[in-house]
Amino acid sequence: MCSDEKGKYDELIDDKGVKVLIDPKAMMHVIGTKMDFVDDKLRSEFIFVNPNSKGECGCGESFMTMSNAEAAKRGGS
Numbered sequence: 001m002c003s004d005e006k007g008k009y010d011e012l013i014d015d016k017g018v019k020v021l022i023d024p025k026a027m028m029h030v031i032g033t034k035m036d037f038v039d040d041k042l043r044s045e046f047i048f049v050n051p052n053s054k055g056e057c058g059c060g061e062s063f064m065t066m067s068n069a070e071a072a073k074r075g076g077s
Contacts, residue, residue, distance in 0.1 A: 028052075029065045 006012055011022040022030060033050040056063040 006021055007023070009024045011024065011027060013020040013022065020035075029052055030050065032052060033048055036047045036049075038045055038047055050063060052065045053063040054065060
């Protein structure tokens with residue numbers, strides 16, 4: 001879900017004029033993540049380096065943390 005309005009418990013990160021809202025349920029999965037923007041001849045995109053990531057999909061749109069990966073091994077969601 002995408003929103004321009006801060007929810008009651010959302011975390012607001014404001015760095016160099018970029019504002020990011022983080023849902024509290026996602027916080028433990030993104031702590032320590034570094035974000036950068038790449039603009040070169042091949043691409044213009046945000047890059048996320050997440051130390052909690054233990055795997056990601058082929059397109060790079062989603063990732064799994066250790067708790068997600070363990071649940072997947074057990075057949076959970």
